[in-house]
Amino acid sequence: MATRTRRDYYEILGVSRTANAEEIKRAYRQAAVRFHPDRNPDDPEAEERFKEASEAYAVLSDPEKRAAYDRFGHQAVGDHPFQGVDPANFMDFADILGDLFGFGDLFGTRGRRSTRSRSRAQRGRDLAYTLTVTLEEAASGVERTIRVPRRETCASCGGTGVPPGSVPEVCPVCGGRGQVGYRRGFLTIAQTCPQCNGQGRVVRTPCSDCGGRGLVEREATLKVTVPAGVDNGVRLRFSGEGEGGLRGGRPGDLYVQVAVEDHDLFEREGNDLHLELPISVFQAMLGTTVRVPSIGGGQREVRIPAGSQPGDTIRIRGEGMPELKSGHRGDLVVHLRVVVPDRLTPEQRRLVEETARAIGEHHERQRGSFFERLRRRLGNEG
Ligand SMILES: [Zn+2]
Ligand SMILES: [Zn+2]
Structure with missing residues (x-):
């Protein structure tokens, strides 16, 4: 029989008997900050005060226990006030201590209040796959076979992790509650049962094919039809080709990007489509017909008119990419790049000079009109 004198819970927390839940929580938080053993190492006095405060909070934060305590005092809660404490209150401890000492979600309690959902059917995850194609393939469309490593529903157990015919037993560690007490110092905090992962049930002999996980690693081979006209970022959805589901859940989808x-x-x-086409200065002057590659294969003839200028464009209708939905093709735009020979033999130079003299008048006229325009513009500004 413990001989420790037990102080009044309200007195321990320093709150009135009519304090509401929020006031009690705040008072406990203050006491926890002050007396926590992590902050008061080797201080039995502080440890005792912290223990007292935690005990008081365990009782006063539970309306039923508090009512019993108000009527019958310490007798009502016995020597082990933590026993049978509602897991929700344990989570309060975890929250408070997590907030105070930065444990974060160390106990894995947040967002896991319902453990029942874990035994229900679970849809498989969606998967993403990037498929790289050439521009030619994008133009014509292409059929490709891809290999996708993924986890599939175990065929032996149907994603239950349990061999057919065997029945899951109540977890011996948590007694089916899915949670166990976690001791930190002397304080017990609820934690997801590591044995059953919170499901409350375990299988003595899990499915041997998947080790009880319900999923097995496989490499799937899929035929992907890439439609003509695809561009970067187009996503193709393959329903049900993602990761396998658990316990009868549907598989996820596969997105091929x-x-x-x-x-x-x-x-x-x-x-x-745009194409830069280098032509000689003579081709530009005289005009010619050249061949350019076609995205659909083969070549197309392009007529270059005499007197073409650098940067001139020639549009060839219907030689571009097909539109994904309509199949209507865009154009091929040929940009002329006029290449001037950078080296001439003496004989070539003589011929070019002769030609230049021969067309000099025309050349001068163009220059003349340019200077005329420049003069006018400067005159207007001045
Ligand atoms: Zn299995
Ligand atoms: Zn368990």
């Missing part, structure tokens, strides 16, 4: 590789010739802009 398309990434289109950059092309070394074409640049995509919406459904149009």
Whole structure:
């Protein structure tokens, strides 16, 4: 029989007999801060005060126990006031101490008040997969086979973790409650039962194929049809091809995210393609017909008109990318880059000079009109 004299719980917490739940919680918080053993190492006095305060709080924070205590005093709660304390109140301790000492969710109690949901069917997680295709494949559409590592519902046990015919037993560690007392110093705090993971039930011999987890690692092979016209960021959804569900839950979905590789010739802009085409200064002057690659394969002829200027564009209708929904094709826009020869033999130089003299008048006229415009502009400003 314990001989320790027991002080009045209200006196311990320093609250009146009519204090409400909030006042009691605040008082306990203050006492916990002051007397917690972590802050008062090797101080039996502080430890005793902390123990007292925790005991008082365990009783006064529980309306039924408090009512009994008010009527019958310490007799009503016996020598072990923590016994049978509602887990919700244990969570209060965890919350208070977690707040005070930064335990955070050390006890794994927050958001887990209902342990029953853990034994229900659980849908599998969604998975994401990135599929890289070339611009040509994006233009034509392509069929690809992908290998997706994923966890699938164990076929032997159907995702229950239990071999067929065997019945889960009440967890011997927590007695089916899904929670056990966790001792920190002398204080007991509720914790999810590590044996049954909060489910309250265990299987003596779990499914041998999945080790009781209900899921097995597999590599799935899937055929993916990438539609013509896809662009970066297009997501293809494969219903039910994600991770397997548990205990009869549906599998998740697989999202295949398309990434289109950059092309070394074409640049995509919406459904149009742009191509830079180098031509010689003579081709630009005289005009010509050249061949350019087509995104659909093969080549297309492009007529370059005489007198083309650097940066001129030639639009070829319907040679761009198909639109994902309509299939309507954009255009190919050819940007002319005029290349000037940077080295001439003496003979070439003589010929070019001769040509320049021959077309000099026209050349001068253009220059003349340019200077004319420049003069006018400066004159207006001055
Ligand atoms: Zn299994
Ligand atoms: Zn258990």
